Each structure stands twice: as structure tokens, then as C-alpha cells.
Amino acid sequence: MTARIGVVTFPGTLDDRDSLRAVRIAGAEPVSLWHRDKDLKQVDAVVLAGGFSYGDYLRAGAISRFSPVMETIIEQAKAGMPVLGICNGFQILTESHLLPGAMLRNNHLHFICREQKLRVETNGTAWTADYTAGQEIEIPLKNMDGRYVADERTLDELEAEGRVAFRYLDYNPNGSLRDIAGITNAAGNVVGLMPHPEHAVEPLIGTGRTDGLGFFTSILKKLVNA
Amino acid sequence: MSLDTVKHAAESPDVEQPWKELGLKEDEYARIREILGRRPTGAELAMYSVMWSEHCSYKSSKVHLRQFGEKVPENDAMLVGIGENAGVVDVGQGYAVTFKVESHNHPSYIEPYQGAATGVGGIVRDILAMGARPVAVVDPLRFGAAEHPDTKRVLPGVVAGIGGYGNCLGLPNIGGEVVFDECYQGNPLVNAGCIGVMKHEDIHLAKASGPGNKVILYGARTGGDGIGGVSVLASETFESTGPAKRPAVQVGDPFQEKLLIECTLEIFKEKLVAGIQDLGGAGLSCATSELASAGSGGMRVELDTVPLRDATLSPEEILMSESQERMCAVVEPQYVERFMEICEKWDVIATVIGEVTDGERLEIFWHGEQIVDVPPRTVAHEGPVYERPYARPSWQDALQADDAGRLPRPSTPEELRAQVLRLVSSPNQASKSWITDQYDRFVQGNTVLAQPEDAGMVRIDEESNLGVAMATDGNGRYAKLDPYAGAQLALAEAYRNVAASGAKPLAISDCLNFGSPEDPDVMWQFAEATRGLADGCLQLGTPVTGGNVSLYNQTGDTAIHPTPVVAVLGVIDDVTRRTPIAFAKEGQLLYLLGDTREEFGGSAWSQVIHDHLGGLPPRVDLDREKLLGEILISASRDGMIDAAHDLSDGGLVQAVVESCLRGGHGARLVVPDGLSAFTFLFSESAGRAVVAVPRSEELRFTDMCGARGLPAARIGVVDGTSVEVQGEFDVPLDELRSAHEATIPSLLA
Amino acid sequence: MARVVVDVMLKPEILDPQGQAVQRALPRLGFEGIADVRQGKRFELDVEGPLDEAALARIHEMAETFLANTVIEDFTVKVEESK
Amino acid sequence: MARVVVDVMLKPEILDPQGQAVQRALPRLGFEGIADVRQGKRFELDVEGPLDEAALARIHEMAETFLANTVIEDFTVKVEESK
Numbered sequence A: 001m002t003a004r005i006g007v008v009t010f011p012g013t014l015d016d017r018d019s020l021r022a023v024r025i026a027g028a029e030p031v032s033l034w035h036r037d038k039d040l041k042q043v044d045a046v047v048l049a050g051g052f053s054y055g056d057y058l059r060a061g062a063i064s065r066f067s068p069v070m071e072t073i074i075e076q077a078k079a080g081m082p083v084l085g086i087c088n089g090f091q092i093l094t095e096s097h098l099l100p101g102a103m104l105r106n107n108h109l110h111f112i113c114r115e116q117k118l119r120v121e122t123n124g125t126a127w128t129a130d131y132t133a134g135q136e137i138e139i140p141l142k143n144m145d146g147r148y149v150a151d152e153r154t155l156d157e158l159e160a161e162g163r164v165a166f167r168y169l170d171y172n173p174n175g176s177l178r179d180i181a182g183i184t185n186a187a188g189n190v191v192g193l194m195p196h197p198e199h200a201v202e203p204l205i206g207t208g209r210t211d212g213l214g215f216f217t218s219i220l221k222k223l224v225n226a
Numbered sequence B: 001m002s003l004d005t006v007k008h009a010a011e012s013p014d015v016e017q018p019w020k021e022l023g024l025k026e027d028e029y030a031r032i033r034e035i036l037g038r039r040p041t042g043a044e045l046a047m048y049s050v051m052w053s054e055h056c057s058y059k060s061s062k063v064h065l066r067q068f069g070e071k072v073p074e075n076d077a078m079l080v081g082i083g084e085n086a087g088v089v090d091v092g093q094g095y096a097v098t099f100k101v102e103s104h105n106h107p108s109y110i111e112p113y114q115g116a117a118t119g120v121g122g123i124v125r126d127i128l129a130m131g132a133r134p135v136a137v138v139d140p141l142r143f144g145a146a147e148h149p150d151t152k153r154v155l156p157g158v159v160a161g162i163g164g165y166g167n168c169l170g171l172p173n174i175g176g177e178v179v180f181d182e183c184y185q186g187n188p189l190v191n192a193g194c195i196g197v198m199k200h201e202d203i204h205l206a207k208a209s210g211p212g213n214k215v216i217l218y219g220a221r222t223g224g225d226g227i228g229g230v231s232v233l234a235s236e237t238f239e240s241t242g243p244a245k246r247p248a249v250q251v252g253d254p255f256q257e258k259l260l261i262e263c264t265l266e267i268f269k270e271k272l273v274a275g276i277q278d279l280g281g282a283g284l285s286c287a288t289s290e291l292a293s294a295g296s297g298g299m300r301v302e303l304d305t306v307p308l309r310d311a312t313l314s315p316e317e318i319l320m321s322e323s324q325e326r327m328c329a330v331v332e333p334q335y336v337e338r339f340m341e342i343c344e345k346w347d348v349i350a351t352v353i354g355e356v357t358d359g360e361r362l363e364i365f366w367h368g369e370q371i372v373d374v375p376p377r378t379v380a381h382e383g384p385v386y387e388r389p390y391a392r393p394s395w396q397d398a399l400q401a402d403d404a405g406r407l408p409r410p411s412t413p414e415e416l417r418a419q420v421l422r423l424v425s426s427p428n429q430a431s432k433s434w435i436t437d438q439y440d441r442f443v444q445g446n447t448v449l450a451q452p453e454d455a456g457m458v459r460i461d462e463e464s465n466l467g468v469a470m471a472t473d474g475n476g477r478y479a480k481l482d483p484y485a486g487a488q489l490a491l492a493e494a495y496r497n498v499a500a501s502g503a504k505p506l507a508i509s510d511c512l513n514f515g516s517p518e519d520p521d522v523m524w525q526f527a528e529a530t531r532g533l534a535d536g537c538l539q540l541g542t543p544v545t546g547g548n549v550s551l552y553n554q555t556g557d558t559a560i561h562p563t564p565v566v567a568v569l570g571v572i573d574d575v576t577r578r579t580p581i582a583f584a585k586e587g588q589l590l591y592l593l594g595d596t597r598e599e600f601g602g603s604a605w606s607q608v609i610h611d612h613l614g615g616l617p618p619r620v621d622l623d624r625e626k627l628l629g630e631i632l633i634s635a636s637r638d639g640m641i642d643a644a645h646d647l648s649d650g651g652l653v654q655a656v657v658e659s660c661l662r663g664g665h666g667a668r669l670v671v672p673d674g675l676s677a678f679t680f681l682f683s684e685s686a687g688r689a690v691v692a693v694p695r696s697e698e699l700r701f702t703d704m705c706g707a708r709g710l711p712a713a714r715i716g717v718v719d720g721t722s723v724e725v726q727g728e729f730d731v732p733l734d735e736l737r738s739a740h741e742a743t744i745p746s747l748l749a
Numbered sequence C, D: 001m002a003r004v005v006v007d008v009m010l011k012p013e014i015l016d017p018q019g020q021a022v023q024r025a026l027p028r029l030g031f032e033g034i035a036d037v038r039q040g041k042r043f044e045l046d047v048e049g050p051l052d053e054a055a056l057a058r059i060h061e062m063a064e065t066f067l068a069n070t071v072i073e074d075f076t077v078k079v080e081e082s083k
């Protein structure tokens, strides 16, 4: 028995097929979820994939957040179901208030696509257990609205509770406060980040590194051993 | 204003009509009257005027383009040739690939962001209409002088528009070009290409057949934007005063297009369409007349059923509107319900606007009254054809006589070193990552190679690792010196780039960007370039599958350099065998393949150091290109080389610097006997590449080159942290990197 | 039909690079004396039916939950005089 | 310091994909009765010195040549009452 991991497709989602592939390569069973369905098809965890859902119109993630599938995901995430938000998925998670803060236009106002170095700050989440705390990885980053902001109190709280999950290294590509690339909720089941681990799971493609595979093997182990 | 019906037109032959304002010539208007046996209605006049525009009818270029259909090389790969939305080639394992390059030059000058964005949208719909899933885009671009203030307006907008649209569609951008030259001031070239993949059985064609079949318009609502925009705009020159003419511009909605793509692919999967056509230039006029013309001819359309964004639009405006993100499908009645369901699933508006009839005429009605009754072929395929006069320009001989070989050359190692740095930091040779980093190259998770590699490459089958590669090239400076050779050099360079990546070149698409066809000088350039390209394709065995012509790229009397842009598509059985450009392993041996001659006409060196354009471009030897290609492909397949980089503008030194910076290793070079250091570094002789050979493979590799008769000279080794030319100079990689990478950001950021 | 305008601006403490970019460009274009620029969004809503208190309350809610993200943005709702 | 607001909206005949996306989402969120939504930009400018006719003319010119892209957008300039 392996774990079933769902990947949601909203109108305008782009990296759903890549995320399904990453789930498969990690050895889990990929399941497609559709934004109009409240039903999560009994998946054990959910990935909110990258892209431009609803064209990023209004604000990135703002319209998707109100879709039927999100009603169930918000409810289940609060009950402990693991959820990973990548890029647009991260934006949806902040718009849903499952994660604190907000995502804004990059400080240089351009879309940016690069191979980005990160530090995994904590392996105490459902999605990072296969990394070591402090491990440096390199995975693709590509976004327009990647600047993470939150008020000082929230930022201090995140730091104090060890909830800054990933930090940009060498170069802050979007002006995110405190170089934050990704965060987790207090329970460690909901994780969001801007860079794209699903694009770094095969040596052939993109950066030529497989540094992103750990996200998917982490969750698989957690679910299978549970 | 009362409705101008067919009946009314027949009864009122003497009504004054605005044919001139719509861009028609007097004899063209007369011909329309002759075809119809009466004056056209307003709606008919609208249709003919946009469809007979230069942009849609190819009236000046047609007689020359014919060669692409006549001089066709033996090539089993060709599945669909010129004449459809895009050509299709077989790439094996049951897969077919469709690809094409188009221009959106004029709209991008007026409104850079939206012009470029809708250019991407248009080419993607062309590819989609063939039945394929779009998998990658490329963007060959030309701008005015890098330092010119208008370049700061146009370039960032164009780049943001291409990125904004393509990124939002989820199409990796895997290649293109950025060239600056003052000849493009006021006439930037924004060409966009797209590659699509399908199974053989999924190929769709743009034709309406089967009486009773429904015509369904789906996608965005029709609005008043861009009425006659592209077609009229791209068919005239700008006044020298700049963008005085500001017709309604179209705004793209990439989100809508993404839905259109997914929706259409699902419709294809269930085999619900009998024919399909995208809506681009000339909108519904084009889609309805082309579908009908390519089918049995008869179609009836109820124009008042078209969903509108602006209820006040007249029927003429609806026919001419170039609102984006629309498609037109012909569907058998029993499939209409399912078709509609899929559209609903994707939130795409779909409306039955008419049906195929057993007649031979395109008939369009407005609230029950007939406003169009035409033979569709006369609109879509039998427009005017001009034999424009052309003649070799009087200045051509003088230009060619002004030999670049006579320019002063660097006389000391210090001077040589300084010129190398000036070259690699000049806008055309500098790193373009400020631009390409605004494009998503990772999306879809199949990108094996992207900028700054020689060719872009995507995997199309995850099991077998089958992939396709594409490179686009064009050198307007070479083409200005000799348009025939220039077109062949563009072809040769793109071919060489694809081969250098390890893929086998299969077929080409092109975008022919020229000045006004009403100028005999320009027409001669066009005639020479098409002849050169057709002859070249015949010789290389790569058929032309389709393309696009953009004329009137001209301000006042001054035309751009003739700029034929060629896109070569290649196939590779196993993408894990691809060859990157990076020199990544210390100790590997560097070999220069091909012959280096004293060739500096049109070179980057002559431009950067002397601001000179004259003489002859490098000699073309297509048999040599073919041999070089075969060697590069075999060497890649058999693991004999770890890196390869084609030599083109900037010559050897440019290629070596790029490969070193990409790989993070230096190189020690030795000037081969019989060459001066200057010629070795800066010559732009064609048919050359530099490769990195593991020592263990050296013998096998040189034996292969020797046996096949390809000159291969050992010129150095991958080593250290600088580029050193022994006995001449040494430049640290760090210095090269900052010179190479700082230029574009400092000009534009 | 009544027209309601919702203006959404970033909160003062949030960095507004778009506004800054505009402000920085102005002197180059020859416009001096602009001390600060902030860029926000303007929504024009055409509202069917009477614009009574209940309708306005609903629009206020819509702005608060949807048109603006109050983590980072402030908003105002204004009724436009019908033209 | 005087505050001037420049509102920039797409011309009526130009497609406004953002406004459309917002409008289509509203019924799903339970907000009915919004016939149309257009989304534009709002610039808040803090102007140094007196806001006389010359200053306003300059701001108008700035809006026309820079803040708005008059190929596709219209704009209005308003002086805000000082707070």
C-alpha cells in the first residue's frame, strides 16, 4: 500500500502534471483533483501546484481560494492533513489564511526564473523530514509575485517557533522579508514555498539536480509509516 | 444607419464605398465587383479588404514563396506541408510535431507589451489548431540601437509581454534571439515561434465539410478592439514621425487562452471536431472564409449569434474584429452537446453560429437578413497576386566592394585582449540572461536545454526519452551584404545549432522580415532571400513546412536590413545524449572543426570595433554544414564529446568564452599554424564548431573526422580559471563574466 | 445603474516598489517636486438594483473579503454620482 | 503637502481580463447583482509646493505621457482635499 497524494488543478494551474510526475517518481500514487469538486477522492495529502490560477488576476491565489475544493482542503488541513503549496499554491495558502502573511509583486517588478539556492531550515514538517536542518539545496524558482511579507510580530513569531522552513541563500530573488522562501504552520502539516521542488526530481531536466525529490519522499514515508 | 443587405447592394450599385480607407486599390475594388456581379455589401467589403491585405493574402510575396513548394527535398518526415495553419513532421514512435514562426512586428512597436503578448497568443493558437499540444515557444527579436531611448521603451515591454503571456500559458521558452541594430529603430521585429506535439492520428485540418455540421465559435467574446488591426497595420509603412497611427490595439488574456488550450485538447481527445481554425488576423472573416474555402465551400453563419463584449458593434466590425483567444470548430451535430459540455467544464463560452451547407457560397445573415453572399475561395485563397518589380540595388556593388578585410587590425597582444573584451561585452554579444530570466524555462518539466544553449530541447516522451530541438537564427547584416547568401547562412546557422545539441535537423519554418515590397530594392532582397532559402533547404534536405512574411518594416524610405529568420526543428532519439555548450571538465581537449578563413564582412568584430558594414558575408558551403552536422550528431550519440558550441557571430573567441562561462572552467588556447591570432579569434567563417573531447575519446573522434574528411584542429584544453591564448594574452573568467553579463542590465535595468 | 468605486491601496508600512519605480522615473522625465507616489487598484462596479444600505454593506464585505487582502491592503468604498 | 490622485482605466472598448475574472468570481462568492467590473490603477501623488494651475498642468502631462498608456487607457486627475 502506498500513499495517495492529490494534486489540484485550478483553471490556469500549470505545474499540476509536473507535480503528479514528482509524486509518481517518489513512489506514491498521484491523484488529480479538480477545483470544482469538494471531494478529495480519499487522498492522504494534497499538493497545490504552481501556475497562474485565474491568471493571477486580482491577486495571485485570491480567486482560487474561494473554489469548492479549497473549502474541503481548508477544513482538512486544519484537521491535520498534509498540504504543500508550491508557488501559486503558496499564494493560495496565504490567501486562505492557512499560512500567515501575504505574497506581493517581486521588488524588481519582473518575472524571475532562475536556479535558486535555499537552506532547509527545519526538517520538522511533513514535507521536509528527508532533509537535514540546515541542508542547502538548489531548485528552480519562477514567479512574478514572490515577495513574502508579514508584519514584524508575525515574522518574529515564525522565527521563534522555527516555522521559517526555507530561506534564500546567496541572492534574495524577490525582496522577501528576512529572505523567507517558505514557511510552515505550527503543526507542520501545511507548508508553502515559492521555489519549485517538482521541477527538480529528474537529473535530466532543468537544473540537472534532484534536490526537490525529498519533498515527495518525505511525505510518502510519513504517510506509509503512519 | 440601415443594414446594407445583399439585396440592397444589388439595387444600389452607385453607393460610394470606403474601399480606399480600408486599404484596397482601385483595381482590387473593381475585381470584387466583378466577382460578385454587383457592388459588395459593407460586410463583404470588410471581409475582402482584410483578407486581401498584404498580411493575410501574401499578395506581394506569393510568387516567390512558391519555390518552397517546388524545390522540395526528399524527406519522408513531412506529414502536412505549406498551406495549413502550420506544417507537421513525423518524429518517430507515432509522434508528429508541428511548428511555426510568425511576426507581430508592427503591433509591438505601437504597444510593446500587448503587441508581443498577442503575438505569442496567435502563434500558439495556430499550433493548437493543428491538433497539437503546444510544448514550447521561442522568440527571435530585433531592436534598434541598444543605447537609443526608444529601445528602453520597446524592449522591456516586448520582453514582459512575451513572458507575461507565455509564462501564464505554461509554455517553456527555450530559445530565440536578441539583436540590436539601428536599422530596426522604429521597426522592431518581434517574431514568435511555437512547437506542438501530437500523435499522427490527431492531426487536424482547417476545413469545413459535411453539410449539416455545426460551426461553433468558442473562447473569448468578440469586442471592438483591434478592428482590422493587424492586417491593415502590417500592410503599410509607418510615417517617419513614429506611431502616429494608433488603431485600436488588442489586449491579450493569457488565462483565457490557457483554458482554450486545455478545453481544445480535451475536445480533440474525444475526437469531436471535423475541422478547426484559430482566429487571428482578420478574425471571423478569415476563419469562416478559410474553413469554407478549404472544405466544400458552403457555409451559413448567423452573425447576430456571436457573443459580444460590446452590444453596439456593427456586423462589419464583428467580421473584422481581431479580439484574441477565439477558435472556430466544425462539429457533427451528434457531438455538439458533448462539445458544449467540455467548454462548460473549462468556463469557455461556446456558441453555434452557423452550419456547413451543401452550397458553394459563404452566406452570412444578420437578424435574418443576408449581408454576405460570396464564393469563399475568392476571399480566402484567390486574392490578388502581384509580380512586384525588383532590381539589384544600385548601391549593392559599392557595399560589397567595401571589404572588411581592409579594416585596421589589432597590432599588439594588449590591443587584441582589449578587443576581445569589447566584443564579448557589446550588446549583441553580451549575455541575454536579463531578458531570458523573465521567461519560464522549466514549466512542464521536460526542458532538457534552454537558453543560453545552442538549441532549445524538450523531451516529448518520458518512457523513450524522445525529444525535439529547435534553433532560430538570422543575420540581417549578412543578408544586407548578400541576401541570397544571408538567407542560406541563417539556415546553416540554425541547422548547425540543432546538430551541435545532438539532434538531427528535420525541417524548417521561417519568418521573412523585409521593408516595403513597393520598393524594387527591397523586392530584390526578398526575391534573393527566398531563392537562397529554397535552394538551401533543397540541398540540406530540410523542407520548409510553413512560415510568415512581414513586409513594410520601413520608416520613410529606409528599410530594415533584410532579415530572414529561420527556425530549424530537429529530433533526438534519446535526450540523455544531448550535447550542452558548457566546458565542464578540466583537461578535456578542445577541437576546432571546419575551415577558418579571412572572413570579416558583416562580422561582429567589424561592427563593434569599426562600426562597419561592407564586403561579402562568409562563404556558404552547405555540404560542409551537412558533414559537420553528421559528425556532431554521431559524436553526441556515441559519447565522443562532452560539449559542443557552434561558431557564428563573434567567431571562435565568442564561442569559447560562452562555453567557459557556462561551465565555470577556463581554457588554454594555442593558435594553429597558418592562422594569425586575430583571424583565429574573430573570423566568422561558417561551417565550424568547437567541441570538448574527453582524452579517452580523442583517437576515436579524430579518426572519425579524418575518415569523413572534416578538418579538426586541436586548439587547446579546458583548464584553469581564465581564457588564455598562448603567447598573446590571458583574461580571468571573472573579468570576462562581468564584462559579458553587465551590459544588458546596465542598459535596461 | 449605480456605480460604486472600491479603491485598494497597500498599507502605508508595506513597500510599494511599483510606486517607487514611478517616483524614481519622474525626475528623469523632467517632472520634479513629487515627494511620494503610491500605486494601488481601482475597481469600478456597476451595481444592479437599488443602492441601499444593505447593498452597500454587501459591497463593503466583498471588498473586505475579496477585493482587498487586509493583511496588506486598505480599501475605501465610494458611491459615484450617476452620470 | 497636496495629494493628487490619478486614476487610470482601460478604455471602454479594450478588453479588461482582470475585471472580467473578478466579475465572474463574484456570484460564486455569493455576491449577486454586479453587472460589470473594471479594474484600473490608482496613483496617489504627494506634491511639493503650491498646487497651482501650472503644477496641475504638469501632472496632467505626466499622466498622459507616463502614468497612462493612452493607446489603451484613459485617465483622470483629481486633487484630494487635504486631510
Ligand SMILES: Nc1ncnc2c1ncn2[C@@H]1O[C@H](COP(=O)(O)OP(=O)(O)O)[C@@H](O)[C@H]1O
Pocket: B055, B056, B065, B068, B082, B083, B084, B085, B086, B087, B126, B280, B510, B511, B512, B544, B545, B546, B547, B548, B549
Ligand atoms: N515565409 C514563408 N515560408 C513558407 N510558408 C509560408 C511563409 N509565409 C507564409 N507561409 C505559409 O502560408 C500560409 C498562410 O500563412 P499565414 O497567413 O501566416 O497563416 P495563418 O493564417 O495561420 O496566420 C501558411 O501555411 C504559412 O505557413
Ligand SMILES: [Mg+2]
Pocket: B085, B126, B278, B280
Ligand atoms: Mg492560422
